[in-house]
Amino acid sequence: MMEGNLLKLEHFASHDGPGIRLVVFLKGCPLRCRWCHTPESQHPEPELLYQQEKCLHCGVCGNIFEKTVPPVSQTDVENCPAGALKIAGFRMSAETIIAEAEKEQIFFDESGGGLTISGGEPLFQKEFCFSLLRLAAERGIRCCVETSGFGDPDALKSWIPYVEWFLFDWKETDPELHRRFTGEDNRLILRNLNLLNREGASIILRCPLIPGVNARPDHLKGIARLAEQLDHVKEIHIEPYHPLAAGHYRQLRREMPSLPKEFPPPAVVEAWRRQIAEFTAKPVIIP
Ligand code: SF4
Numbered sequence: 001m002m003e004g005n006l007l008k009l010e011h012f013a014s015h016d017g018p019g020i021r022l023v024v025f026l027k028g029c030p031l032r033c034r035w036c037h038t039p040e041s042q043h044p045e046p047e048l049l050y051q052q053e054k055c056l057h058c059g060v061c062g063n064i065f066e067k068t069v070p071p072v073s074q075t076d077v078e079n080c081p082a083g084a085l086k087i088a089g090f091r092m093s094a095e096t097i098i099a100e101a102e103k104e105q106i107f108f109d110e111s112g113g114g115l116t117i118s119g120g121e122p123l124f125q126k127e128f129c130f131s132l133l134r135l136a137a138e139r140g141i142r143c144c145v146e147t148s149g150f151g152d153p154d155a156l157k158s159w160i161p162y163v164e165w166f167l168f169d170w171k172e173t174d175p176e177l178h179r180r181f182t183g184e185d186n187r188l189i190l191r192n193l194n195l196l197n198r199e200g201a202s203i204i205l206r207c208p209l210i211p212g213v214n215a216r217p218d219h220l221k222g223i224a225r226l227a228e229q230l231d232h233v234k235e236i237h238i239e240p241y242h243p244l245a246a247g248h249y250r251q252l253r254r255e256m257p258s259l260p261k262e263f264p265p266p267a268v269v270e271a272w273r274r275q276i277a278e279f280t281a282k283p284v285i286i287p
Contacts (some may be wrong), residue, residue, distance in 0.1 A: 004128035007041045007120065008101060012107070015287065017144035017165055019113025023133070026117065027089045028124035030150055032183040033171065034208045034257045036164040038244040041120040046089030050122045054084035061085060065253065069107045074271065080113050094132040101141050102236045114142035123151025130155065133162035146206070149189040158194050160201045168193055173222030181213060187246045197230040205233050209272050210241040211264050220272060224279030236276060236284045240269045
């Protein structure tokens with residue numbers, strides 16, 4: 001029975017694909033986007049989360065939170081009298097996930113929803129995702145995959161028959177800036193996006209826009225131009241920056257990259273939308 005490393009399962013979600021969805025957030029990502037708002041999804045293995053404000057400094061846990069990457073044990077977490085420790089991450093089999101999804105099948109059928117595999121990066125656990133997608137198809141559950149596109153092209157291609165929508169992140173048009181913002185350039189990502197398009201997969205481009213980082217006129221135009229070149233990109237979705245990652249970094253005891261502290265105002269997000277829409281006939285949506 002194949003198991004994957006998960007961060008969480010989100011039931012009755014309405015954001016990551018059409019209708020009501022069960023979203024499987026996997027752990028492990030090869031990119032390090034400066035604006036990542038779930039840094040606890042980046043490392044492939046379970047990680048310790050520490051809530052300093054709850055800690056009694058009693059030493060029962062041997063102060064494991066002081067180690068950079070401590071081995072995480074359920075016993076350490078359970079022994080904490082203050083509930084200051086948690087583990088981010090757990091293992092679950094594809095069969096168990098599908099059993100969870102089947103409980104919600106009636107809602108999927110009524111709303112046009114289904115299962116979404118998100119991350120982290122699904123391509124980081126490519127074999128597990130393939131078995132999950134195949135099992136879902138056998139049980140009549142429709143699937144979306146949210147991907148950064150940074151991974152094995154053959155794996156991505158093998159998923160196409162089982163995926164209703166690819167929610168494909170497009171983070172930065174300029175390859176060098178892409179490297180600066182995420183740790184890798186966008187060449188492989190672009191190749192994989194072209195591959196999906198060539199094979200006729202249905203694609204939604206999902207574009208995180210961060211003020212002072214990638215929300216620049218040349219990138220907004222670049223998004224539109226890319227969508228125009230690719231027949232199977234059906235929609236462009238804007239994902240406006242949200243500044244809620246600070247607590248996550250604190251609990252991981254990691255330094256947060258320097259980023260804006262505020263949500264971009266709705267008028268600014270609408271201006272970005274219009275700037276993209278000026279250069280493409282495809283729908284540009286703020287979901
Ligand atoms: S056991 Fe809990 S309360 Fe005690 S030091 Fe460790 S984290 Fe803090």
